[in-house]
Amino acid sequence: MPRKYLITEEDLAEFIVDGFKADLTIENSKVKGKIVRYGICSTSADSAVKTLTLSGFTLETGTEITVRFFTSNSASNPSLNINNTGAKAIRYHNRSIPSGYLTSDRIYRMVYDGICWQIIGDIDTNTVYTKFTGASSSKAGTTGLVPAPDTGKQNDFLKGDGSWVKAVVVVQGTKTTTNVKIPYQAGYSKALCEGWITAVSDFDPSYVYPSYRSILITGISNDMTEKELSADGAFSGTTGFKCFVNADGSIAISGGYSGEYRITWFN
Numbered sequence: 001m002p003r004k005y006l007i008t009e010e011d012l013a014e015f016i017v018d019g020f021k022a023d024l025t026i027e028n029s030k031v032k033g034k035i036v037r038y039g040i041c042s043t044s045a046d047s048a049v050k051t052l053t054l055s056g057f058t059l060e061t062g063t064e065i066t067v068r069f070f071t072s073n074s075a076s077n078p079s080l081n082i083n084n085t086g087a088k089a090i091r092y093h094n095r096s097i098p099s100g101y102l103t104s105d106r107i108y109r110m111v112y113d114g115i116c117w118q119i120i121g122d123i124d125t126n127t128v129y130t131k132f133t134g135a136s137s138s139k140a141g142t143t144g145l146v147p148a149p150d151t152g153k154q155n156d157f158l159k160g161d162g163s164w165v166k167a168v169v170v171v172q173g174t175k176t177t178t179n180v181k182i183p184y185q186a187g188y189s190k191a192l193c194e195g196w197i198t199a200v201s202d203f204d205p206s207y208v209y210p211s212y213r214s215i216l217i218t219g220i221s222n223d224m225t226e227k228e229l230s231a232d233g234a235f236s237g238t239t240g241f242k243c244f245v246n247a248d249g250s251i252a253i254s255g256g257y258s259g260e261y262r263i264t265w266f267n
Contacts, residue, residue, distance in 0.1 A: 036109070038066045041080075048075035049087045059085040061114040066107060073102035080110075080117050089116040092123060134162025165267040172262035175253055180261065184222045184249030188265040191217045191251060193243045197259040215243055222249035 037057055043050040052067060059082065067080075077096050079087040090097050090110070101123055102108070109120040135141035141160065149156055149164045156164040169185050175195070194214040226247045244252040253261050 036064045036066055038068075039082075040068050040070055042070040045071040045074040048078050050078055050080050050090075052080060052082045054082055057083050057085075059083075059088075059112060061112060063112045064109065064120070065112075065117075066109050068107050069102050069104055072100070072104045074099050078102060088112065090119065091116050092119045094118065132162065135160045169265040170262060171265070172260070174259075175261050176258050179252055179254040181246070182251045182253070182261075182263050184220070184251075185265040186222070188267055189218065189220055190266050191220055192264040192266075193217060193251060193253070194262045194264075195243075195253060195259055196261075197257045217243070217245060217251070220245060220249055220251075223247070224249055 035056075037054045039052045039054045041050045041052045050069070050073070052065075054065065057063075057065075065082070076099055077089065078099070079089045081087040090102070092101060097119070106124075108123075110117040111120055112118075130142070130144040132144035132146045133142045141162070146158055147162060147164070149158075153164045156166050159165050166187055169188070171182050171185075173180065192214065193216075194212070196212050224245055224247055227245055242254045244254065246252055251263055
């Protein structure tokens with residue numbers, strides 16, 4: 001059985017052929033083009049020409065490299081320039097690679113086909129999504145995957161702050177001098193009460209109309225203590241509508257004037 005010997009690159013440098021010292025180092029042999037060299041590209045994301053420096057690199061057909069990009073590419077038609085040998089297009093399936101395919105911290109194997117760099121194998125193009133964050137009064141929200149609604153919220157809507165809420169319900173109608181009671185909308189905690197006086201009663205013919213009144217009621221539930229909400233000019237006084245929240249959560253519009261009302265229920 002023939003013996004096998006492990007010959008290092010240093011051994012090749014001292015190899016003697018027919019009495020002559022042969023220069024058979026890797027850098028001067030025909031196998032050097034088959035060495036797959038590795039490098040990290042730190043070119044900015046928006047630059048189409050990616051640059052790379054590799055020790056002992058020679059650009060020739062069949063040369064293979066392995067490269068990791070420090071930043072994800074955002075430029076169209078990216079190319080690769082190694083050791084100032086010229087910008088050669090990076091292609092995938094022999095087509096121009098989309099801008100989002102070269103991502104940071106992924107390792108890519110490429111072969112030079114004499115014209116451009118062809119990516120070897122398939123690319124994992126699955127997008128990694130971030131979570132959606134809602135907006136606030138002082139900060140804008142961000143795009144991403146929206147939060148999943150809980151059981152029973154199949155008819156709710158996503159608000160800008162990232163919460164799922166019931167759809168707005170609007171109840172409106174015409175009020176005469178008789179009081180109006182608007183039933184409580186189950187599951188809602190806020191109501192905007194609006195009213196327009198369109199006619200005056202006999203006891204106050206001097207009242208100016210039409211006149212708009214509104215008030216925002218918060219914390220509404222069907223187990224409230226009855227209270228009158230007529231402060232701050234909203235449905236206030238004997239010369240306008242009054243707004244009551246009843247113990248059962250319903251809203252009453254009272255007053256001796258005819259007009260129109262609108263109750264907007266929301267959370």
